[in-house]
Amino acid sequence: xxxxxxxxxxxxxxxxxxxxxxxxxxxxxxxxxxxxxxxxxxxxxxxxxxxxxxxxxxxxxxxxxxxxxxxxxxxxxxxxxxxxxxxxxxxxxxxxxxxxxxxxxxxxxxxxxxxxxxxxxxxxxxxxxxxxxxxxxxxxxxxxxxxxxxxxxxxxxxxxxxxxxxxxxxxxxxxx
Amino acid sequence: xxxxxxxxxxxxxxxxxxxxxxxxxxxxxxxxxxxxxxxxxxxxxxxxxxxxxxxxxxxxxxxxxxxxxxxxxxxxxxxxxxxxxxxxxxxxxxxxxxxxxxxxxxxxxxxxxxxxxxxxxxxxxxxxxxxxx
Numbered sequence: 001x002x003x004x005x006x007x008x009x010x011x012x013x014x015x016x017x018x019x020x021x022x023x024x025x026x027x028x029x030x031x032x033x034x035x036x037x038x039x040x041x042x043x044x045x046x047x048x049x050x051x052x053x054x055x056x057x058x059x060x061x062x063x064x065x066x067x068x069x070x071x072x073x074x075x076x077x078x079x080x081x082x083x084x085x086x087x088x089x090x091x092x093x094x095x096x097x098x099x100x101x102x103x104x105x106x107x108x109x110x111x112x113x114x115x116x117x118x119x120x121x122x123x124x125x126x127x128x129x130x131x132x133x134x135x136x137x138x139x140x141x142x143x144x145x146x147x148x149x150x151x152x153x154x155x156x157x158x159x160x161x162x163x164x165x166x167x168x169x170x171x172x173x174x175x176x
Numbered sequence: 177x178x179x180x181x182x183x184x185x186x187x188x189x190x191x192x193x194x195x196x197x198x199x200x201x202x203x204x205x206x207x208x209x210x211x212x213x214x215x216x217x218x219x220x221x222x223x224x225x226x227x228x229x230x231x232x233x234x235x236x237x238x239x240x241x242x243x244x245x246x247x248x249x250x251x252x253x254x255x256x257x258x259x260x261x262x263x264x265x266x267x268x269x270x271x272x273x274x275x276x277x278x279x280x281x282x283x284x285x286x287x288x289x290x291x292x293x294x295x296x297x298x299x300x301x302x303x304x305x306x307x308x309x
Contacts, residue, residue: 092207095216099238158211165214 001074003057006050011145013071013138013153017062024058064134065160068153075147077154091159094119098166105173113174120170123163130160179241180275186245191252194234196220201305204298206290210282215239217247219290221254221262223298228258235290242280246270246287259295 001011007023009015031051036044060066098119104112134156141149179187195218198205202223209216215238222232233251237244249270254262270276270284 087209087211089207092209092216095209095214096207096218096236096238099216100236103238162209162211162214 001071002053003060003070006054006057007061009061011071011074012142013064013068014135014142015061015067020058020062024054027054064138065157068134068138068157071141072150072154072157075150077147077150087158087162091162094122095162095166098123098170102169102173116170116174120167120174123167123170127160127163127167130156130163179245182249182274183241183245183276186248186274187241190235190244190248192232192234192248192255193236195236196222196232196234201225201301202298204294204296204301206293206295206297208286208289208293210239210243210286213239213243213282215243215283215286217243217286217290219247219250219287219294221259221294221298223259225302228260230254230257230259230262239286240280240283242274242276242283243286245274246276246283247290249273250287250291254291259298262291263295265291 004011007020007027009020009023028051031047031054033044033048033051036047039047060070098116101112101115101119105116134153137149137153137156141153196203196205198220200222202225204221204223206219207216208219217235217237217239219235220233221230223229224231233254235247235251237247250265253265257265265288267281267284267288270287271281274284276284
């Protein structure tokens, strides 16, 4: 887990964002190119590589979703690939119906609009609920790290992605 | 990346778009999705309960051109096949027929999953309410 190592952190899913920022600043200063101006080329290059890793690490770890995807990837999960089995059938039905409503609206049938607003509210509520759920799953993983507690996290992230894609489309149509 | 001619053909002129009554005991419905791209695919088969031959197939897919083409092709292939033959359809055959690039292989997997889901649904119904022969 290079992203955690470069910041000197334990590979936990729940991170204190203030602490993360402090660590990032401190490590950035240590790796600043000015400090290596007179160093040997190999040392300077190594610091540069580490510095670029540090930036990627910070950008990824400060976002809980990107952080979770990183941990999943490092544990050999490829998010998305097992999609079909991870998405509950009720959600698929809902996604399908919503897409139908979107299509009707595109075709100029305004009667689909109220259905869309209702669906948008519903999906937004689902997202909010899943954020709370994710916190709980993060805590569980931190207590018992391993592939088992990562499975529900992957499933939840898949559902979220689905919902987010949809919401983006719905927002687009409703604002027209 | 350019789509192959066959993908464009199925995409611009999809075959068998529509839906059938999913409460019909002879209709099997498969609904599958790919969260990574937000695709959702519904594929339905109507089976003659006596011969076991798929007489009709319909689909509706929300997704990219390759996903639409894969499911459109799948419905064409399904018609006239027995349920058991349909179970043998492999995503790799769809990849070959449509010349899908590697990044779009998952669309063909989705179509194969949809076929299997529809057949599974049909068989489940057939067990629950055996056809009167």
